[in-house]
Amino acid sequence: MFIKQEIYRFSIVVISLLSLSACSSMSQKNLSVDVKMPAASSLLQLQASKYTVPSIESLTQLTPIQERELLAFIADEEIAALPNRKKVSQFIGQKMVNFNYEGSNFNASDAWLNKSGNCMSLAMLTYGVAKFLNVKAVFQVVHSAPLATVITKDLMVSSDHVRTFLYEVDSSDSKSNLYLYGGEFSVIDYFPDRNDRNGGVVSDSQFLAMFYRNLAADALLDDKLELAFALMQKGLSLAPDYVPLINMMAVVHRRIEAYDIAEAYYQYGLQFKPNSLSLLSNYSFVLNSQGRIDEAQSISQQLLDLENESPYGWYSMGIEALALKDYRAAEIFFRKFIKNSPYFHQAYYELAKALNAQGKPYAAKQSLKEALTLTSLGENQQKYLAKLNWLNSVARKGLAEQ
Template sequence: MSLALLTYAVAKHLGVKAVFQVMHTEPMLLEVTANFAVTSDHVRTFLYEEDNDQPSKGFFLSGRSYLILDYFPGRYDRTSKIIDENQFVAMLYRNLAADALLNGDLDYAYSLLTSGIRYDKEYAPLISMMAIVHRRKGDESTAETLYRYGLEVSDSKITLLSNYHYLFSKQGKYEQADRIKLRLLGLEDNSPYDWYLIGQDAILEGDFKSAEIYLSKFLKNPPYYHAAYFDLARAQYALGRNNSAKNSIKLALEYAEMPKSQRQYKAKLNWLNQM
């Protein structure tokens, strides 16, 4: 994000227009003990000269020429929506607030989130993190209000629903938690790596049926992410579905490139074949 910010500053100084596209990157860290899932995403920048004579048809439909800058392209990157300057700044505040949360500095995180929401009041990560701050401060009522607000205004609902479910479960409100979980299980959302992360959480909680559903939703988008097939196999094996687990391991082996991963998957497949 810092390089994209530098690019934007230089472009603005030179009078070159810029828009951004969110790129979802495979998860880099899963911190379960602190109830945080830290993912890596970034933006790529489209630079172009403004043509005032050209009617507005949306960025890609305008026919204008542009230059794309992506400093961290990856094989498993998934493109998302085009965002404007305000949304870009909101993402910057999200990153800073995430660092503050991981460091346990709730007051600083709150300050950063408040600033970020001024730029985009409907940005789900900011709303969700603000709810987490309130929950950790003991204000669970405001946290619940924030989750309800986020679900009303934001397009991306996976993390909001997952965290809302966690809040109700923590409070012992199991009926409400079950209703939220049903919404999550029935949700169709193309946000790629969110499904993977909550699938991992479900495995750690021993909820293998939900894990299978979440991971299957995830694999509709990046169908060659080998680690997800391995996790899917773990869930299927726990459910007693050995043949399905074998098929998932075979797909993990097919898509894996690193020898270490290949050896791991071969060993698991050989073990399953002996069952």
Template sequence: MRRIVVLCCQLLVLGLTQGCQLSVQPIATPQLPDLGHTDNSTSFVVPQLEEMYRLSPEQIAELTQFTLREDIALLPKQKQAYEFLKSRLVNFDFEGENYFASESLALGRGNCMALAMLTYAIARELDIQINFQVMHTMPILLDVSGKFAMTSDHVRSFLFQEVSEEQTTYLWQRDRIVIDYFPDRYDRGGKMIDEDEFFAMFYRNLAADSMMVGEFEYAHLLLKRALELAPDYAPVINMLAVASRQLSDNRLAEALYQYGLQVADEKVTLLSNYHVLLTKQGRDQEARQIKQQLLAYDDQRPYIWYLQAKDAMAINDFESAEVYLNKFLENTNYYHKAYFDLAKVQLQLGKPYKAKKALDLAISYSSSSENKGLYEAKLNWLSSL
């Protein structure tokens, strides 16, 4: 299953030569592959950034009138933005659609990224500094086809108080409001991202929509635009490689995987999908080498390992699934469903004692009586063997 979820250091090679001179050999900068696949059709138009966040004149007027209200006008701008959003989200339909800001506000619905885009639009109108943070969240499977598995995204927004030149300029010392539309107790904060990467994420979401309905040409164009904004963003590199494969361009797909493994800081999905490509091409020795890199890879973002484990279980690769589940549980040892999966895998591997231990942990971490009953029944069955 193909999963569609910068500090530049120069290596100095020092050597002793006659006269004790210093020899410096720079490492070549990775080059983005030629993305030469183009579409000649005029039916595909990649939206401009402004289209994503531009509010209508009527919506801008509504926002302005809101900020002039007696109970709002004296509030700091970031609180004005928060109060406006709160007033409009009372009956909001939190559905999985990637609407632009004006659409989301007019229709009263949208997904996490649509709401983050709406927050960005309001921040721009009120001249508020905004930053985004990626949240590592237990993946919610949105859609599955015979070729792809789509999982949800989650970002949260930070609105910062305006400060004068005399005041501190340190961002995190300023008053801020955190806006998180889908908080969960399992969430773990990831890295802060800039506007370019945020827009690249939105283009990627639009591309995912296109891929699910078979519009790979359009997805390719959207992802190329995303890559222009964030050339080292692993999910875009990975999705562009997948789209290239669907357009029968395996050469470009492989070049993108190799490029991504050089520049991206998230390599798990790149390695996994590169392994799939090599396997399908019958390049078994190279595929094994990539698989070994994946099994040995250390990534502190736990949920990506859970997805890899589920994929491995789906193809009966239980040895790999056990490795991935243990990587996941090293950093997220409270997720009871993963212990249940681990028990199932260990049973398949002929490890009943370890499976019993995993089930004990699943029971201890579960708060649902339904889940506890399922795990206890499985444990009782194991104990009777």
């Protein structure tokens, strides 16, 4: 564990239809009276009403037993003299010992009780502990290299991160606990990496909306469409301009073939983030499914021409294009990613797939050699060498690059 002013990192699961919906920089436009959220499907609203959505309080509340344990921890002689923000980071550090990293999205008390959960669960636990000790927790998005990208059915699941700033709450100074005004703080950030790109600071409401998004993603993966919808509604009630949730709401309506409503959500989201990779990609998919080919191609070209604030979206766009067998687009997306993040070896391997599928074995071999140069992991080296040896055998049979 690397510690610098109590530094740790949390991961956030992000989900979208055949596209990465990376945590935005949160520099979206503020809502105005002229921007109205589309009306959701009345059928979905009726079906979703049978589900009970977890309350905000239930996400952050500690149990009485946990509160007593926390009070006992901070009563220790070495801890008691610390500022409250450091008490929080010391306690979270202690809870990290033997913590089992699983994919479950646990609330604060369940993450504590089970000693497991995904990284967002740890963020929620930090939030709950900070609230109990009257410490202000402020979350900042961190765009990180994609550690995992999984495609299942029509969904792509990937990851993003946040880090936490902890401030003392001073009731005599309304500005003392705010990130924007500086002052003393502790930072919680896990596994810092030189390729990380800092994004924007998010409000409490948007942070909670992220968690409801994660719960909705779980429901979608379990084919519980109505529950996912109910969770998305709750998240959007907290942060109506949160693009990943808007995108997911459009995905759900596309699934029930409510294409007009799905399109309305895409257009609504694009008012806040006109260059959103996920919104544009999924919007293009909907237009294609309706036979509106010219409109879809126009958006696809817009995607190819875009430059994004975080390069990691391009990686998942490349993965999507590979899945759709659009190898030319995959090559473009991977090259855009590599231009900005040249040290991520997996991207060279994926680029080699796209190149080879286009009949470019020599270029594919060069990409695999670059992947081998960048990785020191035995398993990855074996995978890349196997692919490289296969391409060499193809070349020896007389296949030339087209």
